[in-house]
Amino acid sequence: MKVGREKWISLLGLAARARELVSGEELVINDIRRKNVYLVLISADASAATAKKIQDKCQHYDIPYKVGADRFVLGSAIGKAERVVIGVKSKGFAGKISDLMDQ
DSSP states (O other): OOOHHHHHHHHHHHHHHTTOEEESHHHHHHHHHHTOOSEEEEOTTOOHHHHHHHHHHHHHHTOOEEEOSOHHHHHHHTTSSOOSEEEEOOHHHHHHHHHHHHO
């Protein structure tokens, strides 16, 4: 059986294939403002300025966020180059990924 980390990373890949993700700092910020995302994932190795900017936006618009794996793991999970910020557009995927990250 997979450990919690592997499960949420696999689920993140599934969400990417279902086109339920948005990645990239500005695109995610735009979707936060529109309340089009239900969860924001920030890489553990994001710069302090980027992490603070995203966290402040999430808090202002009442969007949950999690700090997860590094940018290389997040990127490879969704089949792209490294990613620092990912927004989850599906309520179902967001809830399940959040639960698995908390384990």
